[in-house]
Amino acid sequence: xxxxxxxxxxxxxxxxxxxxxxxxxxxxxxxxxxxxxxxxxxxxxxxxxxxxxxxxxxxxxxxxxxxxxxxxxxxxxxxxxxxxxxxxxxxxxxxxxxxxxxxxxxxxxxxxxxxxxxxxxxxxxxxxxxxxxxxxxxxxxxxxxxxxxxxxxxxxxxxxxxxxxxxxxxxxxxxxxxxxxxxxxxxxxxxxxxxxxxxxxxxxxxxxxxxxxxxxxxxxxxxxxxxxxxxxxxxxxxxxxxxxxxxxxxxxxxxxxxxxxxxxxxxxxxxxxxxxxxxxxxxxxxxxxxxxxxxxxxxxxxxxxxxxxxxxxxxxxxxxxxxxxxxxxxxxxxxxxxxxxxxxxxxxxxxxxxxxxxxxxxxxxxx
Numbered sequence: 001x002x003x004x005x006x007x008x009x010x011x012x013x014x015x016x017x018x019x020x021x022x023x024x025x026x027x028x029x030x031x032x033x034x035x036x037x038x039x040x041x042x043x044x045x046x047x048x049x050x051x052x053x054x055x056x057x058x059x060x061x062x063x064x065x066x067x068x069x070x071x072x073x074x075x076x077x078x079x080x081x082x083x084x085x086x087x088x089x090x091x092x093x094x095x096x097x098x099x100x101x102x103x104x105x106x107x108x109x110x111x112x113x114x115x116x117x118x119x120x121x122x123x124x125x126x127x128x129x130x131x132x133x134x135x136x137x138x139x140x141x142x143x144x145x146x147x148x149x150x151x152x153x154x155x156x157x158x159x160x161x162x163x164x165x166x167x168x169x170x171x172x173x174x175x176x177x178x179x180x181x182x183x184x185x186x187x188x189x190x191x192x193x194x195x196x197x198x199x200x201x202x203x204x205x206x207x208x209x210x211x212x213x214x215x216x217x218x219x220x221x222x223x224x225x226x227x228x229x230x231x232x233x234x235x236x237x238x239x240x241x242x243x244x245x246x247x248x249x250x251x252x253x254x255x256x257x258x259x260x261x262x263x264x265x266x267x268x269x270x271x272x273x274x275x276x277x278x279x280x281x282x283x284x285x286x287x288x289x290x291x292x293x294x295x296x297x298x299x300x301x302x303x304x305x306x307x308x309x310x311x312x313x314x315x316x317x318x319x320x321x322x323x324x325x326x327x328x329x330x331x332x333x334x335x336x337x338x339x340x341x342x343x344x345x346x347x348x349x350x351x352x353x354x355x356x357x358x359x360x361x362x363x364x365x366x367x
Contacts, residue, residue: 006052009086009208013048023048033202034209034224047209048086054208055110055118057146058092061139062132062166062175063124066194067157068094073280074197086204087119104135107146115149119207121200125159125166126181127173143181152213153178153187156200158296161189161220168302179220186213189220193296198277199225219299221271230293231267233275236260254290264308265292272297 007015013023027044031037036044060068072095089095091107098106110118122143129138137145147153155161155178166175179187190199203222206214214222231237239245240259247253249263261268270293274285287293292308295301 008050009048009053010045012053030201030205030209033198034206044205044209047211051208053086053088054151054204055114056087056089056092056121057107057110057118057150058089058094058121059123059143059146060093061122061124061143061160062127062173063157063159065094065123067123067160068092070192070194071156071197071200074201086201086208090118111146111149116151118150119152119154119204120147120150120185121154121156122160122178123156125163125175125177127166127175131173140181143178147182147185150185152207153182153185154200154203155179155187155189155191155220157195158191158193158301161191162299162301164193165302168300187220188213188216188222191219191221191297191299192272193301195297196225196273196277196279199273217271221297225273225277226271226297228271228273229268230270230272230275230287234267234287235275236287249290260287260290260292262310263292264294264310266295266298266304267293270295270298 010023018026024041024045027041027048028038030044031041034040058068090110091103093103096103124139126139126143129140132139134142158164159166159175160178163171163175163177163180166173167177177189179189188203190203192199199222202224203214206222206224214224217223217226219226231240234240236257236259239257240261244258245253245262246258246260247262259265265287267287272293274293275287278285278288294307295304298304
C-alpha cells in the first residue's frame with residue numbers, strides 16, 4: 001500500500017457523511033486544543049484536506065491501562081474523532097479487532113510500508129526482559145523494532161516518559177523510560193498519571209497540520225501544554241497570595257476553597273495544563289475537587305513523597321518563604337506600593353506646580 005495515494009482525511013470524512021460545516025467545526029476544536037487562535041482554523045482545514053490519516057502503532061508495555069482509559073475519554077475532540085478521523089490505528093491491543101498472528105502481521109506491515117510516516121505511542125515503561133515478554137519478544141526488543149522506522153514516538157504517561165511507579169525506589173524490575181532506550185527517533189514526553197487526554201489530541205493534530213514536531217521543554221514535554229506551573233493558572237492563587245491556607249481537610253478553609261499548599265499541594269513546582277484543560281469534559285481537576293496536586297507530570301514524582309505532607313516553606317528562586325507570613329508580605333508589599341505611588345504622585349504634583357509658577361514668571365517678564 002502506498003501511503004501517498006490513500007484518501008485524504010477530508011475525503012474519508014466526506015465518505016462517512018460528514019458535512020462541510022461539521023468539518024470546519026472539527027477544525028476549530030482542534031485549533032483550540034492546540035492552543036492556537038481561531039485564525040489558524042484555515043491552516044488546519046487545508047492540512048486535513050491534503051493529507052492522509054497518520055498510521056499509528058500503540059504499544060502497551062509495563063503499564064496499568066490507565067493512560068488508554070484516559071485517552072478514550074477525551075472530549076475536545078472526542079476520542080472517536082481522533083481515532084477514526086485523524087489517525088489510522090494499525091495496532092493497539094486494547095482496541096484492535098484483530099488478535100494474535102494477524103495483529104502482529106499488521107504491525108510488521110506498517111513498520112515496513114510506512115517508513116518515516118507512522119507514529120508510535122508508547123504506554124508503560126521498559127523493564128528487564130524476564131518481567132515482560134509478549135509473543136516471545138521482550139518489551140525492549142518490541143520497542144526497538146517498532147520505533148526503528150517511526151516518524152516520532154509519543155511517550156504517553158509518566159511510566160513511559162519517566163519510568164513511573166515501577167521505576168520508584170528500589171526499582172526491582174529495572175524499569176526505564178522510553179527515551180532511555182530509544183535514541184534514533186524523536187521522543188515526545190506526555191507525562192501524567194494518567195495524562196490529560198486532550199494533550200495527546202493536540203500533539204497529533206500539530207504533527208498533521210504543520211508536518212513537524214511541537215517545540216519541547218528541557219524534559220522533552222510540549223511547551224504548549226507544559227510551559228506553565230499549575231500554580232500559575234490555579235483559581236486558588238488569590239488565597240495563596242493572601243496567605244489563606246487549608247490547615248486540614250475538614251476545616252472551614254477547605255469548605256471555602258482556600259489554598260491547599262499547606263496540606264501537600266505541589267502546584268508551585270508542577271508544570272501541567274490541568275487547571276486549564278481539566279478532566280471529564282472540562283468538569284474539574286484535582287485541586288478543584290479539594291485534593292492537592294501531587295505533581296504527577298514531574299520526573300520521579302513517586303519518590304518525591306510522601307504525598308499530602310504539610311509544607312512549612314514555599315520554594316523560591318533564591319530563598320524560601322514561610323506560608324504563615326505570606327499574607328503579611330503581600331499586605332506589606334501592597335502598603336509599600338501604595339506609599340510609593342503616593343510619593344511619586346506628590347513629587348509629580350510638586351514639579352507641575354513649579355513648572356506652572358515658572359511659566360507665570362516668564363510670562364510676566366515678557367509683558
